[in-house]
Amino acid sequence: MITGEFRCSLDEKARLLIPARMRTEVLGNVVILTRGVENCLWLFPPEEWKIFSENLVGSTSLLQSQARLIQRRLIAPAQETEIDKAGRIVIPSTLREYAELKKECLILGLKKYMEVWSETSYQAYLQENEAKFKEAAEELGAKVSL
Amino acid sequence: MITGEFRCSLDEKARLLIPARMRTEVLGNVVILTRGVENCLWLFPPEEWKIFSENLVGSTSLLQSQARLIQRRLIAPAQETEIDKAGRIVIPSTLREYAELKKECLILGLKKYMEVWSETSYQAYLQENEAKFKEAAEELGAKVSL
DNA sequence: GCGGGAGGTGGGAAAAAGTGGGAACAATTA
DNA sequence: TAATTGTTCCCACTTTTTCCCACCTCCCGC
Numbered sequence: 507m508i509t510g511e512f513r514c515s516l517d518e519k520a521r522l523l524i525p526a527r528m529r530t531e532v533l534g535n536v537v538i539l540t541r542g543v544e545n546c547l548w549l550f551p552p553e554e555w556k557i558f559s560e561n562l563v564g565s566t567s568l569l570q571s572q573a574r575l576i577q578r579r580l581i582a583p584a585q586e587t588e589i590d591k592a593g594r595i596v597i598p599s600t601l602r603e604y605a606e607l608k609k610e611c612l613i614l615g616l617k618k619y620m621e622v623w624s625e626t627s628y629q630a631y632l633q634e635n636e637a638k639f640k641e642a643a644e645e646l647g648a649k650v651s652l
Numbered sequence: 653m654i655t656g657e658f659r660c661s662l663d664e665k666a667r668l669l670i671p672a673r674m675r676t677e678v679l680g681n682v683v684i685l686t687r688g689v690e691n692c693l694w695l696f697p698p699e700e701w702k703i704f705s706e707n708l709v710g711s712t713s714l715l716q717s718q719a720r721l722i723q724r725r726l727i728a729p730a731q732e733t734e735i736d737k738a739g740r741i742v743i744p745s746t747l748r749e750y751a752e753l754k755k756e757c758l759i760l761g762l763k764k765y766m767e768v769w770s771e772t773s774y775q776a777y778l779q780e781n782e783a784k785f786k787e788a789a790e791e792l793g794a795k796v797s798l
Numbered sequence: 799g800c801g802g803g804a805g806g807t808g809g810g811a812a813a814a815a816g817t818g819g820g821a822a823c824a825a826t827t828a
Numbered sequence: 829t830a831a832t833t834g835t836t837c838c839c840a841c842t843t844t845t846t847c848c849c850a851c852c853t854c855c856c857g858c
């Protein structure tokens with residue numbers, strides 16, 4: 507999958523356009539949408555979702571509360587969604603509300619999956635975390651020479 | 653890659669001319685553009701980006717907040733861009749806004765990669781950090797004989 | 799000083815991507 | 829059952845992007 511930040515818009519019918527550049531990377535016309543960590547949605551191509559979810563389920567037991575929590579939080583909300591002829595997907599209302607998506611959205615490509623953010627939440631997230639990011643980068647720089 | 657500071661301009665179609673001197677150093681006609689640290693964009697030749705990003709992604713999990721932060725801040729914004737026949741690249745709007753690029757830009761050559769700054773931000777950055785630079789130089793001088 | 803070439807700039811036109819909304823169909827409620 | 833609301837599919841329009849070409853200007857050799 508490609509990386510990149512792309513602006514995209516959600517219309518009144520709750521359809522989100524996947525930018526053409528990212529669309530070409532999704533084999534087939536189906537993606538899995540779920541709640542992400544932080545205020546965003548995660549969007550996986552089916553193969554990647556299979557790997558991720560099976561790993562997650564495989565390494566946890568439903569007899570443990572933490573495992574149940576993780577499963578409810580990440581696995582349960584997952585829905586398969588079809589990409590229409592114009593390259594859009596319909597965002598289910600529970601997920602739309604979770605990520606507080608308005609008209610202005612942002613899609614992030616992260617190699618194995620994508621994230622969908624409301625533009626305002628994403629800017630807020632980046633601003634709040636810029637200091638942490640610089641610290642993390644310093645630390646990383648001390649370990650690895652990049 | 654060559655070093656040097658070059659003034660260059662961004663036109664109304666968001667195309668940035670890579671000075672001919674630097675262009676010759678980029679094998680092939682593709683570069684990777686991403687958010688840098690501080691107010692600038694980073695511009696890597698594909699091979700260098702591969703090394704850098706793989707080092708970065710290699711040992712991280714999307715279930716950890718620091719890893720997500722670094723991926724969102726450095727990996728997600730990265731886009732492959734082609735150099736056109738006239739030696740220009742198109743700067744994606746999210747990146748252009750991040751670095752506050754206006755017509756007057758500056759490209760810095762830094763051996764392994766390049767940086768793109770708005771001329772005004774760069775001047776401000778240098779002025780603000782001159783004192784810190786002198787300190788850093790003292791410290792380094794104590795360790796290494798240069 | 800003049801001609802030629804390389805580097806740099808701008809903009810037109812075709813193609814591609816994105817947007818909105820109508821109509822048909824399904825579902826839900828009174 | 830009729831009326832209303834919500835979905836889905838499709839089409840037409842608009843905007844953006846891409847590709848290409850023409851021209852400008854500066855520098856160098858003659």
